[in-house]
Amino acid sequence: xxxxxxxxxxxxxxxxxxxxxxxxxxxxxxxxxxxxxxxxxxxxxxxxxxxxxxxxxxxxxxxxxxxxxxxxxxxxxxxxxxxxxxxxxxxxxxxxxxxxxxxxxxxxxxxxxxxxxxxxxxxxxxxxxxxxxxxxxxxxxxxxxxxxxxxxxxxxxxxxxxxxxxxxxxxxxxxxxxxxxxxxxxxxxxxxxxxxxxxxxxxxxxxxxxxxxxxxxxxxxxxxxxxxxxxxxxxxxxxxxxxxxxxxxxxxxxxxxxxxxxxxxxxxxxxxxxxxxxxxxxxxxxxxxxxxxxxxxxxxxxxxxxxxxxxxxxxxxxxxxxxxxxxxxxxxxxxxxxxxxxxxxxxxxxxxxxxxxxxxxxxxxxxxxxxxxxxxxxxxxxxxxxxxxxxxxxxxxxxxxxxxxxxxxxxxxxxxxxxxxxxxxxxxxxxxxxxxxxxxxxxxxxxxxxxxxxxxxxxxxxxxxxxxxxxxxxxxxxxxxxxxxxxxxxxxxxxxxxxxxxxxxxxxxxxxxxxxxxxxxxxxxxxxxxxxxxxxxxxxxxxxxxxxxxxxxxxxxxxxxxxxxxxxxx
RNA sequence: GGGCCUGUAGCUCAAUGGUUAGAGCAGGGCGCUCAUAACGCCUUGGUUGGGGGUUCGAGUCCCUCCGGGCCUACCA
Numbered sequence: 032x033x034x035x036x037x038x039x040x041x042x043x044x045x046x047x048x049x050x051x052x053x054x055x056x057x058x059x060x061x062x063x064x065x066x067x068x069x070x071x072x073x074x075x076x077x078x079x080x081x082x083x084x085x086x087x088x089x090x091x092x093x094x095x096x097x098x099x100x101x102x103x104x105x106x107x108x109x110x111x112x113x114x115x116x117x118x119x120x121x122x123x124x125x126x127x128x129x130x131x132x133x134x135x136x137x138x139x140x141x142x143x144x145x146x147x148x149x150x151x152x153x154x155x156x157x158x159x160x161x162x163x164x165x166x167x168x169x170x171x172x173x174x175x176x177x178x179x180x181x182x183x184x185x186x187x188x189x190x191x192x193x194x195x196x197x198x199x200x201x202x203x204x205x206x207x208x209x210x211x212x213x214x215x216x217x218x219x220x221x222x223x224x225x226x227x228x229x230x231x232x233x234x235x236x237x238x239x240x241x242x243x244x245x246x247x248x249x250x251x252x253x254x255x256x257x258x259x260x261x262x263x264x265x266x267x268x269x270x271x272x273x274x275x276x277x278x279x280x281x282x283x284x285x286x287x288x289x290x291x292x293x294x295x296x297x298x299x300x301x302x303x304x305x306x307x308x309x310x311x312x313x314x315x316x317x318x319x320x321x322x323x324x325x326x327x328x329x330x331x332x333x334x335x336x337x338x339x340x341x342x343x344x345x346x347x348x349x350x351x352x353x354x355x356x357x358x359x360x361x362x363x364x365x366x367x368x369x370x371x372x373x374x375x376x377x378x379x380x381x382x383x384x385x386x387x388x389x390x391x392x393x394x395x396x397x398x399x400x401x402x403x404x405x406x407x408x409x410x411x412x413x414x415x416x417x418x419x420x421x422x423x424x425x426x427x428x429x430x431x432x433x434x435x436x437x438x439x440x441x442x443x444x445x446x447x448x449x450x451x452x453x454x455x456x457x458x459x460x461x462x463x464x465x466x467x468x469x470x471x472x473x474x475x476x477x478x479x480x481x482x483x484x485x486x487x488x489x490x491x492x493x494x495x496x497x498x499x500x501x502x503x504x505x506x507x508x509x510x511x512x513x514x515x516x517x518x519x520x521x522x523x524x525x526x527x528x529x530x531x532x533x534x535x536x537x538x539x540x541x542x543x544x545x546x547x548x549x550x551x552x553x554x555x556x557x558x559x560x561x562x563x564x565x566x567x568x569x570x571x572x573x574x575x576x577x578x579x580x581x582x583x584x585x586x587x588x589x590x591x592x593x594x595x596x597x598x599x600x601x
Numbered sequence: 602g603g604g605c606c607u608g609u610a611g612c613u614c615a616a617u618g619g620u621u622a623g624a625g626c627a628g629g630g631c632g633c634u635c636a637u638a639a640c641g642c643c644u645u646g647g648u649u650g651g652g653g654g655u656u657c658g659a660g661u662c663c664c665u666c667c668g669g670g671c672c673u674a675c676c677a
Contacts, residue, residue: 043677086676155675166675185675192602193673247605248672255604260674291677336606336671367606368671379676409614410607411670418613421626429639437636444635484614488625495625502641507634521635579637 034073034327036318036358037064038299039118040334040342041081041126044105045090047112049383050414051369051376054402055335059364059483061118062403063331065537066478068119069557075318077302078113079124080106083271084291085166089206098270102127112386116395117540122311124302126294131301132272135294139220139264140277141353147223148264150283155217155267156184156196160209164217164267165196169206172199218283220274221261222293224348228259231347234359240480242408244336245365249343262345264293296346300357322356331362331481339365364481367407371414372597384414384596392592396539397423397581403538404487416593420584427539431494431531432580435546437501438524439576445510446518452570454519460565463500463523467493467530468561474534493534497527518570525574526565529555533564542580549577 039060042048057078064076082102091101102125110123125131142148156165167184174182176192183205184196196202203210224231235241235249253259265274271288274281303315317324332342342363350357369376376383389398401419404426405412442451470493477486501524510517532546533555547555551574558564568574 045677081677084677164675168676186673196675244606244671251604251672252674255673262674266675290675295677337677340672340674341677370670405613412613415612418626422613424637425626428637433637433639435636437640439636441635488614491625498640499642501635502633505633505635510635581637583637 032072033329034318035064035067035075036325036328036330037067037074037076038302038330038332039076039078039120040332040338041079041295041298042109043084043086044080044082044102044109045086046105046378047108047385047387049371049376049378049385050389050398050402051371051383052335052378053116053386053398054369054406055366056333056338057113057118058116058399058402059366059406059481060331060333061116061120062483062537063333063364063478063481064119065540069533069536070475071557074121075303075306076119076121077124077299077306078118078120079122079126079298079302079305080109081291081295081298082106082125082127083268083288083294084266085163085169085268088163088268088270099127108387112390115390116386116399119540122302122306122309124298124305126291126298126301128298128301128305130304130308131294131298134301134304135272135289135297136275137277138297138349138353139274139281139289139293140279141355142222142349143276145352145354147226147348147352149221149223149261150218151221151263152216152218154214156202157213157215158204158207158209159211159213160207161204163206164215165204165206165212167196169204170196170199170202170212171205172196172202175200217267219263219287220265220281220284222264222345222348222352223261224259224344225261227348227351228253230351231259231344234347234351235343238362241363242365244367245339245343245363248336248339248365252340252344259344264290266290292341292345293349296341297349319358320356321358325358328358329362330358330360331364332360333364334366336365336367339363362481367409367411369402369405369407369412369414372416372593388596393423393584394541396541397427400427400487400539403483404491406483408482408484416589420586420589423581424583426491426494427542427581428579428583430491430498431535431542434494434497434501434531435528435549435577435580438497438521438528439549439574441506442521442525442574443576445514446521448574448576450522450525450568450570450572450574451518452522453515454513454517454522456519456523456566459500459504460519460523463496463527464562464565466496467565470496471534471558471561478537487538490535490538494531497524497531500524500527522568522570523565525550526568529568530558530561530564533557545577545580548575550574 040056064074068074088098091098158165170184173180174187175198202212232253265287268288272294274284274287300319306312307315371383401422474489504520506517506520529550532543536543
């Protein structure tokens with residue numbers, strides 16, 4: 032038994048996440064957590080909402096609510112949806128927590144004492160109308176290069192030229208449209224990432240088997256241009272972790288907060304403290320402090336590719352730079368993007384299917400199966416309704432669901448709702464045991480390596496093996512000649528259902544529960560011996576014929592959904 | 602502009618430089634009748650985006666061209 036710490040990139044607070052967000056971090060992280068728990072390992076699976084920053088303030092303003100209230104409400108909404116998708120977090124925390132505030136300030140102090148923080152004076156665009164400093168992206172104007180009139184402060188979307196806000200002609204606030212923008216001098220703290228460049232590079236070079244996506248992005252940032260740049264870790268905002276040096280004020284930094292990307296990953300740690308403070312556990316340090324028991328922990332992070340630089344560089348700088356024995360990540364699993372029907376999912380434009388809408392249409396297992404079996408691992412992937420319909424109908428309804436139906440209903444009609452007695456396993460059963468033994472090894476290998484799509488394909492092959500066996504054994508024919516022989520076939524098949532419930536749990540936990548309940552199984556552990564696992568249900572053990580596990584998606588429904596989600600949500 | 606990823610059957614994807622490039626779905630045929638018009642077996646289908654090169658051997662490595670995508674540090 033090993034100990035595994037797993038974190039999912041923490042979703043931003045400003046609205047309900049879409050299926051692309053879900054499949055890029057939380058869902059595969061949950062798959063892995065469930066799998067490792069199933070194998071009997073000790074798992075700590077943490078996630079939280081990322082609540083600070085300008086977009087949160089603006090979303091709150093738009094909703095007409097104080098930002099703290101808005102965040103509390105949205106956290107509750109996201110927690111409910113996470114529950115709806117059966118995301119099995121040990122704790123779903125908040126980056127705005129007291130625990131994170133203290134820890135973020137403590138890290139800043141440690142980094143400062145290590146000489147890794149420097150003050151920088153700079154000029155920033157201020158909007159008196161909005162009463163706030165504007166990030167470059169929140170300034171628009173005419174591009175000095177091509178004349179495009181909606182160029183953003185950081186880049187022109189028309190000619191792609193990199194810009195500085197001061198370059199824009201007739202700059203205006205994206206928020207209010209105000210044009211009375213002023214350049215103001217302001218002081219900020221920078222994290223001296225450049226000082227740790229060599230240490231970081233050495234660390235990344237010694238990581239084995241990381242996805243190309245992860246290391247290539249990290250390498251690019253380390254070596255591009257002048258190499259890894261120092262990064263501003265403070266902002267002129269109201270909403271965030273106040274800049275302090277531990278418990279002490281930080282002279283000159285009054286009224287400023289830490290940049291959201293500084294405090295967000297620290298929430299991974301603070302979340303474990305929240306877990307303790309919520310009464311769910313007693314010792315968080317054994318997960319996070321290598322001097323206090325975390326030395327044997329394997330830490331795996333899940334995220335979309337846009338998050339990679341922060342997890343391979345900024346956060347490790349925070350950890351390493353502190354000089355304190357915090358647990359550093361062992362494996363980073365990153366994902367490409369899921370596109371929607373020929374374009375991108377978009378939170379800001381409301382394009383695609385969002386978590387709440389998805390659950391309104393179908394239960395979570397349908398989505399979990401499709402998303403995980405099509406996870407964008409090697410390249411961007413695409414969601415289409417046709418593909419979704421075809422996969423769900425074939426894989427879940429026909430291959431797995433129908434297998435359960437044919438076995439349980441045949442048994443009920445011939446032997447009653449009880450595992451039948453008589454006969455014995457023979458060559459056909461031994462062959463299935465051998466095949467499933469090999470397939471289980473493959474399935475485990477893919478899961479251990481977090482090869483999500485390959486694991487899904489192998490699980491499906493394990494389901495298919497049941498139908499092949501049943502067709503070959505043909506109990507409906509055998510029954511006419513030899514009831515005892517038919518009983519053995521059905522006994523074996525009912526045991527296959529129990530096995531499928533166990534192996535499928537990481538992907539489709541609800542169906543797994545339904546099957547376990549139908550088979551009246553309470554102690555189904557991960558099989559280490561297929562032969563034994565397929566004799567677990569003895570003759571005489573009662574069961575119930577479950578409702579159809581999965582229903583099929585009809586063409587009319589699919590067309591209806593296609594039309595309904597073709598535009599943008601309100 | 603720069604960097605990275607990607608292009609394989611109608612569709613979604615596999616293939617440590619090494620047999621005749623494989624699966625699933627869709628299509629075609631046969632079988633079965635327990636089951637959600639489900640299942641099983643067989644089968645059609647590929648000049649691996651184009652061109653050039655290295656090699657005994659290239660989907661895989663190199664060059665080049667074409668297409669798709671992401672990132673490029675103050676959105677997060």
